Amino acid sequence: MVNHPVLIVDDEVEMRIAMSETLKHCGYPVEISHNAIDALK
Structure with a gap:
């Protein structure tokens, strides 16, 4: 099973x-x- 990373943005x-x-x-x-900007990088 592959665990893809969970992205937490808060x-x-x-x-x-x-x-x-x-x-x-x-x-x-x-x-x-x-923040969302950094999350999209």
Whole structure:
């Protein structure tokens, strides 16, 4: 099974960290970004 990275985009640091840690704990690779412009790069 291939796990494609989950992209988290949120301007709140605490929310990015919480979502990232939860998904990583469940075995998902995670990419994070603090805004849509950076997420599209």
